[in-house]
Amino acid sequence: MIFQDILFYFFSAILIASALGVITVRNPVNSALLLVLSFVTCAGLWLLLEAEFLAITLVLVYVGAVMVLFLFVVMMLDINLDQLREGFWKWFPFGAVIALVMVVEISMVLMGKYFGHEEMPIPEPKGADYSNTKELGRLIYTEYVYAFELAAVLLLVAMIAAIALTLRHREDKKSTNPSKQVKVRKEDRIRIVNMPTEKKE
Amino acid sequence: MNFIPPDLAPASSEIFMLIMVCVVMLADIAAGESRRYVAYLLTQITLLGCAILTFVSFSTESILTFHGMFVDDSMADILKLMVYGTVSAVLVYSHSYISDRGMLKGEFFSLILFATLGMMVMISASHFLTLYIGLELLSLSLYALVALRRDSLMATEAAMKFFVLGALASGFLLYGMSMIYGATGTLHVSQVAQIIQSGASSKEVLIVGLVFIVAGIAFKLSAAPFHMWAPDVYQGAPTAVTLFIGSAPKLAAFGFVMRLLVEGMGEMVADWQGMLVILAVLSMAVGNIAAIAQTNIKRMLAYSTISHMGFLLLGFISADTNGYSSALFYVIAYVLMTLGIFAMIMLLCRSGFEAENIDDFKGLNKRNSWYAFITLLLMLSLAGIPPMIGFYAKFAVLQAVVNAGYIWLAVVAVLFSLIGAFYYLRIIKLMYFDDPETVEPLVSNSDVRILLSANGFAVLALGIFPQALMGLSFYAIQNSM
Numbered sequence: 248m249i250f251q252d253i254l255f256y257f258f259s260a261i262l263i264a265s266a267l268g269v270i271t272v273r274n275p276v277n278s279a280l281l282l283v284l285s286f287v288t289c290a291g292l293w294l295l296l297e298a299e300f301l302a303i304t305l306v307l308v309y310v311g312a313v314m315v316l317f318l319f320v321v322m323m324l325d326i327n328l329d330q331l332r333e334g335f336w337k338w339f340p341f342g343a344v345i346a347l348v349m350v351v352e353i354s355m356v357l358m359g360k361y362f363g364h365e366e367m368p369i370p371e372p373k374g375a376d377y378s379n380t381k382e383l384g385r386l387i388y389t390e391y392v393y394a395f396e397l398a399a400v401l402l403l404v405a406m407i408a409a410i411a412l413t414l415r416h417r418e419d420k421k422s423t424n425p426s427k428q429v430k431v432r433k434e435d436r437i438r439i440v441n442m443p444t445e446k447k448e
Numbered sequence: 449m450n451f452i453p454p455d456l457a458p459a460s461s462e463i464f465m466l467i468m469v470c471v472v473m474l475a476d477i478a479a480g481e482s483r484r485y486v487a488y489l490l491t492q493i494t495l496l497g498c499a500i501l502t503f504v505s506f507s508t509e510s511i512l513t514f515h516g517m518f519v520d521d522s523m524a525d526i527l528k529l530m531v532y533g534t535v536s537a538v539l540v541y542s543h544s545y546i547s548d549r550g551m552l553k554g555e556f557f558s559l560i561l562f563a564t565l566g567m568m569v570m571i572s573a574s575h576f577l578t579l580y581i582g583l584e585l586l587s588l589s590l591y592a593l594v595a596l597r598r599d600s601l602m603a604t605e606a607a608m609k610f611f612v613l614g615a616l617a618s619g620f621l622l623y624g625m626s627m628i629y630g631a632t633g634t635l636h637v638s639q640v641a642q643i644i645q646s647g648a649s650s651k652e653v654l655i656v657g658l659v660f661i662v663a664g665i666a667f668k669l670s671a672a673p674f675h676m677w678a679p680d681v682y683q684g685a686p687t688a689v690t691l692f693i694g695s696a697p698k699l700a701a702f703g704f705v706m707r708l709l710v711e712g713m714g715e716m717v718a719d720w721q722g723m724l725v726i727l728a729v730l731s732m733a734v735g736n737i738a739a740i741a742q743t744n745i746k747r748m749l750a751y752s753t754i755s756h757m758g759f760l761l762l763g764f765i766s767a768d769t770n771g772y773s774s775a776l777f778y779v780i781a782y783v784l785m786t787l788g789i790f791a792m793i794m795l796l797c798r799s800g801f802e803a804e805n806i807d808d809f810k811g812l813n814k815r816n817s818w819y820a821f822i823t824l825l826l827m828l829s830l831a832g833i834p835p836m837i838g839f840y841a842k843f844a845v846l847q848a849v850v851n852a853g854y855i856w857l858a859v860v861a862v863l864f865s866l867i868g869a870f871y872y873l874r875i876i877k878l879m880y881f882d883d884p885e886t887v888e889p890l891v892s893n894s895d896v897r898i899l900l901s902a903n904g905f906a907v908l909a910l911g912i913f914p915q916a917l918m919g920l921s922f923y924a925i926q927n928s929m
Contacts, residue, residue, distance in 0.1 A: 352656060361650045362630065389451045393459075393514035397569060397581045400466065404562045404585060407473070408592030411555035415598075 255295055262288040273328070275321045283314045297373060300380040455513045458520035461501040461528065462568050468494035469561045476554025484552045488543060491557045492536060495564075499532045508927055512574060516636050519574035522927035523776075526920065527571045527703050534696040534783055535564050540899050541791040542688030544892075548799040551596060551686065559596075560692065563589035567700035573707055576625045576635040583621070583668065586700060587614050590693055594685040606684025613667065613677040621664030627657030628713075637712040644715040655719055661708060662723045669701050671761060672730040675754045679742075682750035683804075687797065690746055691790035694753060695783045698760075702779045705764065706925075710772065717767045724761045729860055731758030736868035745793060745806045748871060749786075752830065755868055756782050762861060763845045766852035769925050774844035776921040781829075781841035781910070788826040788903040795819065795890050795900075809875050811884030819890060820879045822904035829907045831872035832865050837911040844918065 265288065268281040286309050293302035360366070373379075387395050456463065472490045479486035502525050510521040539560070546552045566585030573579040591614065595607030629635055631653040632643040643649050663674065670678035682690050709720055735755025742748035760782070763775025796803035796812075813820040829836030842865060846858045892900075910917055 356627075356653055356656045359652070361653045366650070390515045391517070391577070392454070393517045394575070394577045394581055397578065397585065400562070400565065401581060401585055401588065404559070404588050404592070407555060407558060407562075408588065411553070411559070411592060412595055412598055 258291040461498045517575040523924040526924040545794045571703035602684040617667030624660030672734040679750040728761040732864040766848040771848035773921040773925040778841040810882040812879040831869040840914040
């Protein structure tokens, strides 16, 4: 048990530090990289919770796909940071008060007795032959099939929206149309000019 | 482990809708550039088919399916029928507007149908997960619709604001739902209600969850102080899309609030009542006062929406069948009026000209006295002047509020709608007593003319004889409580 505790505190400390870093560092690329770090440590915590499948998915999907794309975008875009920071200090006191109230309220609930060991007993650890991937699959395709299908529709909408918003036909595009090309007749390309013969004088 | 396949019959209209969206998309590609009307006709047929399916399988009791994630009851069926009708009217009104502006594409129709599917899912959800996914399906389609005219800077900016604030609101909602899950250990709406009733869950955790859920709902309803996105989005979006955002989703939002607050957390009514009172009073104040200063008609109507949403929330405050059915009546009345007034704005638009300012209504009576009369009916109804439907809707809500003992709230509501009457009557003054800036005649197709006239007269007729619609609302609520 003690080894798991050490691991938990190790991951948690890195997670909190990197999450704070995400919102405080000045360089957006560093910020994105710190977010990757927090995802990885979060996956570690999930492994400790015996949610192996979710932990691996988090690393594969978020770290492997989403964040890499994100990093690309951040690096490609030339973001003017000074413009983004404009007006930050003007609104800071207002935002800070609201954030403080929310933090106090949430920590009162989360750290209070409501989620302690009496309310939420530690579940029995499962044996080594227990596969939570299988269980997850079973639930997704039976009990949650409606929500699962709808999530698929959601992805379809995202795809259609992305195509509708980015695909457009440009007039000045320099591409060839094969069907037009094969239908071309010689009259389209060659002009036969009838010229009277001229004699050399 | 035995798996019993879920009963698909109650969800037949949703399934039909999903199949038809894909058909519309593919048919539009097959039909090509020159035959865009194929997608339009197919969309209308889809809505009609859904309406028939919903009507045939009309249920007088709650039927649960998909392991309790989907519910089909009278309220769901009635709201869905209203949604189909509204979306169909939106398409009729906006057809010539979008074809003038090069927006008549397959994506426009498929996104609208996807949004409709999202609304249907929200209305029929009996699980926090499906409530949330339905809402996201609706919102995601709406963000894309707002941004569809991507060459317009205003539309892009509006879509951006809508997207960022909408994502924030979804985050609020999800956080609140996770708190409720933490307290009750279930996501089924009916089980949440049971556990709260049994008192087995800690009240403090539930209240924190409730605060976040109410904030999320207020964002989606555009109730003050979470209303900031509404004016920008209403103004920036193409008018056809504004019409869509302003009408059908409000019906779905009503269903959403009913499922989440009333059915799920009805036991905590004392807690959310207070929150809704604050939201309602602020919305009526901000909406009605800020609308006076607007010169852009779409922006003005956005503030008018905010004030109407305040009134809608009043209906929930009394927390009884009468209150809920008056809120349902109110939202139906509101959708009718919004449809009419945005259709009028689109009529005033010509290709290459956007009617955006309230001055565009100047002298409408001289240009076309029939449409001026319809607008007069709509404006009087929005202001809540008898005998229009808007008056009766306000009256029913106020009656429920007074019965619940909130007399001061009713007084405040009346005072704010008096202030609000100013900017509606100003439009009437512009139409009848000012000279037109242009003499160009209003061009309209016969389908728009017939539907708009019917719409205007529905506002009048349902105001004089509100009993039928009121009875329907009461029936819907009573049967599903």
